[in-house]
Amino acid sequence: MTPARVYQHPETSEIAMPKVLFALSEPLRLTMVRMLVERGEVDSIDLGPDLPRSTLTHHTSLLRESGIVFVRAEGRKCMIRLREDDLEARFPGLIRTVLNGYPAGAGNEGDA
Amino acid sequence: MTPARVYQHPETSEIAMPKVLFALSEPLRLTMVRMLVERGEVDSIDLGPDLPRSTLTHHTSLLRESGIVFVRAEGRKCMIRLREDDLEARFPGLIRTVLNGYPAGAGNEGDA
DNA sequence: TTGACCGTCCAAGAATTTTCGAACTATCTT
C-alpha cells in the first residue's frame, strides 16, 4: 500500500494576495472557484470535463499552489475543495466579493 | 492650444473582473493602487519615481485600460486617480478588501 | 493479472506579459 498521491499546500499565513488575485484573474479558474463555492468538494474532472487532463492539472495545481483550494487523492480521482476558512481568515470577504462581481455565465464557460 | 493628450477609459459597465484582478495581481501595481487610495490624485511619477518612464507608462496604461484608474493630462505631467465611485458601484468592497489583505510594505516597494 | 481509467510529470511550442532604450511630441522655463 503506497501513500498514494500527496499534495503540497501553502500554510494559511503563506497565502499571498498577488498570487491569489493572479489565480482568480483567469475566467476559467474563476468559474472553477464558483463551482467549488456552490458544490463544496468536487471531483476534479467536474471542473473541466472538456479539458485535456494535463491542462486541467495545470489549473488545479495553480489554484492549489496559490492557497485557494485543498486537494486530496481519493482512489484514482482527485477531490478538490475551496479553503474557505483559511481564505476567510486571511482575506476576509475576498472570495465572496470577487464572485459577486463575476456573475454566473460571465465567462462563457462550458455547456452551450 | 491643442487638446493635449487624450486617454481612453472603459465605461463603468465595461469594467471586467478578470482584468481588474489581473491588474491587481502585480505587487508593483497593487502598491500603486494603495498610494492612490491614500493620497487621492497623484502625479504619475510619484507612483514609480525609480522606474524607467516607458515601464511606468506600461503599468499606468494597464491600470487605466482595466478601469481601475482615471488619467488626465495636466501640462506635461499626467495625473492619476482611482475610479473609486465606479469601482465601488461595479464591484462593491473589492478595493478595500484587497488592500486589506495586502498590508503596506508587503511588496518591498521603493524606498529602502 | 489484465485492461481500462485517472492524474501527474515532462517537454515543446504558442501566446502573453514585462522591461526598457530610443525616437518623437508636447509643454514649460528662460
Added chain:
DNA sequence: AAGATAGTTCGAAAATTCTTGGACGGTCAA
C-alpha cells in the same frame, strides 16, 4: 527660440504562462 522636462509609442528581448501530447505509475473492476 532654445533647452530641459514629461509622457507616449515602437521595437526587441527576456520572462511567464498557457496548452497539449505522450509517457508513466497508481487504482479499480473483472
